[in-house]
Each structure stands twice: as C-alpha cells, then as structure tokens.
Amino acid sequence: MKRPDIASGLVLAGLGVFVTQQAARLTYRDEFGPGPGLLPFWLGLLLIALASCLAVFSLRRKEKSGEVDRIPSTEFGQPHRISRVLLAWLSLVVTVAALNVLGFIVSLGLLSFFLVYVVERRPLRNAITVAVAIALSFLLLFRAILPVPLPVSPWGF
Amino acid sequence: MGWENLLLGMSVAFTPINLLWCFVGVLLGTVVGILPGLGSPATVAMLLPLTASMNPTAALIMMTGIFYGAKYGGSTTSILLNLPGEPSSVVTCIDGYQMARQGRAGAALGIAAIASFVAGTLGVVGLMLVAPPLSRFALQFGPPEYFGLMVIGLTLVVFLAQGSLLKGLLSCILGLLLSIVGADAFTAESRFTFGQVELVDGIDIIVASVGIFAIGEILMNIEQGISTTLLHVPRGIRNLLPSYQDLKDSRFAFLNGSVVGFLAGTIPGGGATIASFLAYGIEKAVSRRSEKFGTGVVEGVAAPEAANNSETGGALVPLLTLGIPSSNTTAILLAGLTVWGLRPGPLLIQENPGLFWGLVASMYIGNVMLLILNLPLVPLFAQIMRLPMYVMYPLIVGISMIGVYSVANSVFDLWMLMGFGLLGYTMRKLGFPAAPLILGMVLGRRLELALRQSLMMSQGSNAIFFTRWLSAFMIATAVLLLLVPVVRRAITRSAVFK
Numbered sequence: 095m096k097r098p099d100i101a102s103g104l105v106l107a108g109l110g111v112f113v114t115q116q117a118a119r120l121t122y123r124d125e126f127g128p129g130p131g132l133l134p135f136w137l138g139l140l141l142i143a144l145a146s147c148l149a150v151f152s153l154r155r156k157e158k159s160g161e162v163d164r165i166p167s168t169e170f171g172q173p174h175r176i177s178r179v180l181l182a183w184l185s186l187v188v189t190v191a192a193l194n195v196l197g198f199i200v201s202l203g204l205l206s207f208f209l210v211y212v213v214e215r216r217p218l219r220n221a222i223t224v225a226v227a228i229a230l231s232f233l234l235l236f237r238a239i240l241p242v243p244l245p246v247s248p249w250g251f
Numbered sequence: 252m253g254w255e256n257l258l259l260g261m262s263v264a265f266t267p268i269n270l271l272w273c274f275v276g277v278l279l280g281t282v283v284g285i286l287p288g289l290g291s292p293a294t295v296a297m298l299l300p301l302t303a304s305m306n307p308t309a310a311l312i313m314m315t316g317i318f319y320g321a322k323y324g325g326s327t328t329s330i331l332l333n334l335p336g337e338p339s340s341v342v343t344c345i346d347g348y349q350m351a352r353q354g355r356a357g358a359a360l361g362i363a364a365i366a367s368f369v370a371g372t373l374g375v376v377g378l379m380l381v382a383p384p385l386s387r388f389a390l391q392f393g394p395p396e397y398f399g400l401m402v403i404g405l406t407l408v409v410f411l412a413q414g415s416l417l418k419g420l421l422s423c424i425l426g427l428l429l430s431i432v433g434a435d436a437f438t439a440e441s442r443f444t445f446g447q448v449e450l451v452d453g454i455d456i457i458v459a460s461v462g463i464f465a466i467g468e469i470l471m472n473i474e475q476g477i478s479t480t481l482l483h484v485p486r487g488i489r490n491l492l493p494s495y496q497d498l499k500d501s502r503f504a505f506l507n508g509s510v511v512g513f514l515a516g517t518i519p520g521g522g523a524t525i526a527s528f529l530a531y532g533i534e535k536a537v538s539r540r541s542e543k544f545g546t547g548v549v550e551g552v553a554a555p556e557a558a559n560n561s562e563t564g565g566a567l568v569p570l571l572t573l574g575i576p577s578s579n580t581t582a583i584l585l586a587g588l589t590v591w592g593l594r595p596g597p598l599l600i601q602e603n604p605g606l607f608w609g610l611v612a613s614m615y616i617g618n619v620m621l622l623i624l625n626l627p628l629v630p631l632f633a634q635i636m637r638l639p640m641y642v643m644y645p646l647i648v649g650i651s652m653i654g655v656y657s658v659a660n661s662v663f664d665l666w667m668l669m670g671f672g673l674l675g676y677t678m679r680k681l682g683f684p685a686a687p688l689i690l691g692m693v694l695g696r697r698l699e700l701a702l703r704q705s706l707m708m709s710q711g712s713n714a715i716f717f718t719r720w721l722s723a724f725m726i727a728t729a730v731l732l733l734l735v736p737v738v739r740r741a742i743t744r745s746a747v748f749k
Contacts, residue, residue, distance in 0.1 A: 102681050106421060113428060113443075120440060127707035130435035130442055133699045134428065141424050148417050179474045183673055186466070186648065190665045198652070206645035213473060214641040228645050236653055243660055244653065 096152050103149025107142050114138030182213045197247035199237070203229030257379070260608030264616055269309055273613045276313035277621050280320020284336050285328055291321040291337075295583045299590060307591035308606050312613040314587055318580050319371055319563040319614065322523065323621045326363040326556050331356055332647050334465035339523035339559035341460045341689050342531045346544065346551025348468075353547050361493040362501055362549050363556045364625040370509040370557035371618040374564025377513045379611050382568045382600075392518055394704035395716050399725025400518065401698040404525055406732045407532035408687040418683045426691020427698075429454055436700055449663040456524075456692050458655050462668045463685045465651045467675020469644050474676075492626070493549065501553035504534050508557025515558070516565020522578055523559040523566075524693050528686075530558035536735050564614070571599055571607060 117138055120131030189205040196204070203225045211221035236244060263269060283291060295314050302310040325337030330347035343363065350359040392400075408423045432443045433453030444450040493501075508530040515526035534554035535544045544551050569575040574595035576582035588595045593603060600607045638646075655668045678685055709715035717723045 098681050102683075106425075116443060120442060121438065124438070126437070127711060128703045130438055130440045133702070134431055134442060137424055137428055141421070141428070144417060144421050144424065148421065151417070175474045175476070178476075179470050179676065182473045183470060183669070183676075186669050186672065187666075189648075190652075190662065190669060193662055193665070198656075202645065202649050202652070205648065209644050209648075210641050214644075216641055220641075224642050224645065228642075228649060232649055232653075243657060245656065245662060 099152035100149050103145045103152060106145035110138045110141030110145055113141060178213060193245040195247060198244040199229050199233050202232060256608045259605060260612030263308060263605050263609030264612035269312055269613060272309045272313040273316050273617050274620055276316020277320035277617045280317040281324040284321035284324025291318050291580045295580055299583060299587050303590050307593055308609050310591055311610055314584055315610060316617050319560060320621060322560045323367045323625055330359045333468045334647060334651060335460050338456050339527050342527045342555040343552055344464050345686055346547055349547030358493045358497055359552050361626060362497055362553050364622055366505055366553040366556040367560040368618050368622040369505045370512060370561035373509040374513050374561035375611055375614045378564040378567055382572045391721060394701045394708060395719050395722035398701035398705055398716060399722040401694050401701055402729045403725055404694045406729045407528050408690060415682060419687045422683050423687035423691040426688035427695040430692045430695025431699060449661060455658050457658055458664050458667050459671050459692055460689050461651045461655055462671025463675030465647055466672025467679060469647055470672060470676035471679050472640060497549045500549050504550040504553035505557050507534055508554045509561040512558035512561030513565040516562035516577060517568045523562040526558040526562045527555035528690055530554040
C-alpha cells in the first residue's frame with residue numbers, strides 16, 4: 095500500500111504545518127508557566143516529522159512478506175465501491191440535516207429505506223418493511239418506554 | 252476488617268427492600284451500559300432527585316448498582332456491533348468484535364460477563380480490605396505523579412499499534428490534538444474551535460469512538476458489499492458460552508484486569524477507560540500470542556472487561572473513606588451522600604458502619620445478580636447477529652445517533668459523529684489503527700493539565716518529574732514498557748539465528 099501511504103503522509107504533514115501555525119498564534123509561555131500553545135506546537139512538529147517519515151519510508155520500502163495488515167483486504171480505489179460508500183455517507187449527512195425539519199423518527203425511517211433500497215439494492219418490499227419496522231421500534235422504545243430526548247420536527251414528532 | 256462487619260453488611264443487604272433496589276440498580280445499569288451515550292453518570296444524576304426521600308442505604312445500593320451494572324452492559328454492543336456502550340468498553344471492541352465475526356459472539360459475551368463478575372467481586376474484596384491505607388497512598392498523587400501515569404498510558408500505543416508502529420504513533424498524535432480542541436483549562440483561550448461555540452467544551456470521547464468504530468465499520472461493510480448475515484452464529488447453547496480453554500486462557504487476564512482496574516479506580520482521574528487500556532496493553536505485552544491480539548483472542552476481552560469492573564471497587568475507596576470522588580459517577584454519588592443526609596469524609600464508615608458494610612455486601616450480591624442476568628441472555632443477544640446486515644446498518648446508525656445526541660442534546664455532535672465515521676473508514680482503509688487515537692483523546696487533556704501544573708509548581712524545572720520518587724518510578728516503568736517489544740524482538744531474532 096505504497097501510494098496511499100505517501101499521500102496520507104503528505105496530508106498529515108500538511109496538517110502538522112497547519113497545527114503548528116495555529117499553535118504559534120497561541121500563548122507559548124506566560125508568567126505562570128507553559129501556556130496553551132506549548133503542547134499543540136510540539137505535537138504539530140511531531141506530526142510533521144512522523145508523517146514525513148511515513149511518506150519517505152513508503153517511497154523506499156519494499157513489500158515485506160509477513161507484514162501484517164489488519165484491515166480487510168479490499169481493492170483500494172475501485173470507483174463503484176467507493177461511490178457506494180460515499181453515497182451511504184452522504185445519506186447519513188442528509189439525515190442529520192433533515193432532523194430539524196422532519197424529526198428523528200421520520201428521518202431514520204427514510205434513511206433506513208434509502209440504505210436498504212438504493213445502497214444495498216434490496217427489493218422494495220424489504221426496504222419498506224425495514225424502514226417502517228425500525229421507525230416504529232425506535233418510536234416505541236425511545237419515545238414511549240424510555241424518555242430519551244430525541245430531535246423533533248417543528249410539528250412535534 | 253472483622254468478619255462481624257461483613258455479617259452486619261449481609262444482614263443489611265439481604266433485607267427484601269435492599270435486595271429489590273440492588274436488582275433495580277443492576278438491571279437499569281445493564282440497560283444504560285448497552286446504550287452508547289447514555290452512561291451511568293447521566294443516569295445517576297437523573298435519578299438522584301428521586302432518591303431524596305429514600306433510605307440512604309437503599310439509595311446508595313441502587314445507585315452503585317447502576318454504576319457497576321453499566322460496566323456489564325457496555326461490553327454487549329462493543330462485541331456484537333463494534334459500538335462501545337461506555338467509553339471504558341472501547342477496548343473490548345478490538346478483540347470482542349473480531350470474536351463475534353468468527354462466530355464466537357457468545358463466547359465473547361460470556362467471557363465478558365465472567366470477567367466482570369470475577370473482577371467486580373475482587374474489586375469489592377479490595378474495597379473491603381485495603382480502603383483506608385490505599386486511599387492514603389492515593390493522596391500522594393500530585394500533578395507530577397499524574398503526568399507519570401499518563402506517560403505510562405501513552406506507552407501503550409506501542410501495544411495497540413497493530414502492524415505499523417509509525418501509523419499507531421500518528422493516530423495517537425491525532426488523538427492528542429483532538430483532545431485539546433476547546434477552551435484552555437488555565438486561560439480559557441480557545442484552541443482549534445474555529446469560532447464554533449459547540450467546540451468550546453471540547454470533543455466528547457463518545458462522539459469520536461462511536462463514529463470511528465460503529466459508523467466507520469458500517470461504511471467499511473458497505474464497501475465490501477456485505478448485506479447478508481456477517482456474523483455466523485453457532486447453534487446450541489454449549490457453543491454460545493466460553494469453553495474451558497477460553498476460561499483457562501483468560502485466568503491471568505482476570506487477575507491482571509482486576510488489579511489494574513482497582514488501582515486505577517483509587518486514583519482520582521484514573522478511571523475505567525484508562526484502566527481498560529492499561530490492562531489490555533499489559534496483557535498483550537506479557538502474552539505468548541501477542542501477535543494475535545486484535546484478531547479475536549479471548550484475553551483481549553477478558554482483561555479490559557475485568558479492569559473496567561474492578562475499577563468500581565477502587566473508585567469507591569476514596570469516595571467512602573475520604574469523601575473524594577475519583578470519577579464523574581462517584582462525584583454524583585458524593586452529591587447523593589449529602590442529599591441523603593450523610594457526611595462524606597473519613598468518619599463516614601465509623602459513623603455509618605451499616606451503610607458501608609451493607610453496600611459492600613450488596614455489591615457481592617449485585618455481581619451475582621448480574622452474572623445470572625447476563626449469562627442466560629447471551630443466546631438472546633447472540634441471536635441479534637442473525638439479522639441481515641442491511642437491517643443492522645440503519646439499526647446501528649439509529650442507536651449511535653441516539654447515544655451521541657443524548658450526551659449534550661446537540662445536533663452538532665451528530666455532525667461530528669458523521670465526520671468521525673468518515674475518518675474511521677478512511678483510517679481503516681489506510682491501515683491506521685483507531686485504538687491509539689482514542690487513547691490519545693482520553694489522555695491528552697489530562698496529560699497537558701498534569702504537565703502544566705507540574706511545571707508551574709517547579710517554576711519551569713523538568714527535574715520535578717524525577718525528584719519525586721513516585722513520578723520517577725512511573726516514568727521509568729513507561730520506559731521499560733517501551734523496551735518490551737524491542738527486547739522481545741531481539742530474543743526472537745537470536746532464537747531464529749540459533
């Protein structure tokens with residue numbers, strides 16, 4: 095996994111530069127001792143150093159046999175798989191955006207439908223069943239039985 | 252400690268009303284522990300006003316039941332859904348969920364329940380035997396000692412980083428940076444809030460851990476196209492409980508977790524989360540199969556679960572002997588002691604022996620109740636895994652959102668949840684381990700606080716960390732822990748060359 099490591103090293107090094115720059119604007123030391131800028135400044139520098147090492151080592155390193163990679167092996171970069179993930183993630187974001195308009199229960203029901211029907215491409219009947227079942231279950235458990243506060247719409251549900 | 256005190260406690264705890272309240276407390280605690288975000292501090296705080304008119308012993312028994320009951324429940328969603336129910340159950344996700352993926356969800360749940368029972372009971376024994384002397388020792392902890400403790404915690408990253416140590420360190424640094432977002436504790440200067448008022452109080456660990464572990468896992472499964480049942484659930488109750496070999500493999504993990512958890516609990520600011528990381532790290536360091544940690548080893552569940560349950564007994568030591576709370580929940584319990592007309596402090600036990608010993612006895616009983624409650628429920632919980640993944644996805648998202656929202660009733664936290672979800676997915680894709688990031692978030696603020704307080708005390712001199720024996724001992728221990736993988740590798744290489 096060389097190219098992604100190089101890219102992630104560069105991105106993290108860039109983040110380190112940003113953090114260090116922001117930390118430099120904070121008080122490094124005041125009359126009482128270390129200030130709020132001390133730790134983030136040094137963490138930023140450490141981030142730059144280690145991220146640069148990652149990028150450089152990845153450029154030089156050969157694949158070692160027996161190097162353990164704990165994440166499931168996936169073909170990184172397959173467009174149709176990544177697009178499914180982004181679609182699913184966007185649906186989560188839209189759900190959060192819709193909370194103040196539709197309330198939690200309705201938003202969750204719509205999200206369930208979308209995930210099952212559009213993302214997972216299950217039959218329409220399955221999607222409707224899952225959406226309704228989950229929305230009703232949450233309504234019963236978290237609104238009726240357990241008085242857990244949930245975001246509600248302007249219409250009170 | 253005389254046996255007559257324990258008999259007094261038993262006579263108090265075994266009354267029908269106290270048994271009932273003990274049961275209510277542990278049951279409520281289990282439910283609360285399962286739900287992420289709705290932790291024991293919030294539940295105890297919500298119920299406190301309702302207990303004002305209760306008998307103080309019954310009220311304390313119930314509230315403490317919630318405290319340790321939540322520890323039992325927190326592991327359930329960690330194992331089944333990779334969704335930590337409590338911050339102290341984050342570490343259980345690492346091996347617990349992998350065990351579930353291998354069809355051993357029942358064994359993982361069972362070992363978590365047994366570890367919780369063993370360690371919870373040992374924690375009560377510790378509370379009973381060592382409360383006064385240990386609490387006096389904990390008073391010696393000043394900022395340099397806390398700094399030493401945090402440094403020990405940070406060295407655990409070398410054990411939590413699977414595969415690439417460099418990536419583990421980078422994750423940890425990210426976690427440390429995330430922990431300092433918000434207003435500075437000393438000067439109230441805002442750091443990395445970018446004008447967002449909601450970030451002034453910082454980023455809650457629950458938001459980050461649920462996002463990274465639960466939402467990130469869902470996105471990963473969606474990419475892999477897993478829509479049917481992911482987790483194989485064996486049939487038959489025998490297959491759903493830990494085997495004799497599992498128990499044998501876990502015996503040292505029970506002990507390790509019990510001791511670490513209890514000691515961490517006695518230290519104000521120690522906490523079950525740090526204890527669970529410490530116990531996991533130590534277990535991995537000394538295990539003969541340390542390379543298998545993270546792939547679903549039973550000790551990886553037993554050690555952190557033991558630690559987070561034993562911590563309960565430890566946390567009650569400073570509370571009941573000195574009137575000093577060591578965690579959020581015990582702080583609320585301290586308020587409860589006042590509400591119930593008691594005077595927290597060194598004389599509490601002498602003035603109210605029935606209260607203290609009744610509580611101790613009820614904790615023995617409560618642990619038995621929890622074991623009886625949780626073990627038979629293992630097959631039921633395991634059946635949840637028969638649901639197809641396309642049903643689990645919205646279910647997990649819904650529970651995650653509720654849990655996170657309930658932290659501060661803030662929709663902003665839900666935005667952050669989705670952000671952390673994407674981060675968790677990206678980290679998994681790129682091979683960056685998540686546990687060190689969470690560790691960094693847990694330790695960051697406390698490390699900085701301890702560091703700056705220490706340097707203020709010493710007027711800028713770093714020698715303070717080495718002139719105080721306890722701090723120096725802890726830093727030396729941290730250095731030794733860092734050397735363990737190096738020594739182990741050297742021994743392995745010399746064995747190979749021979």
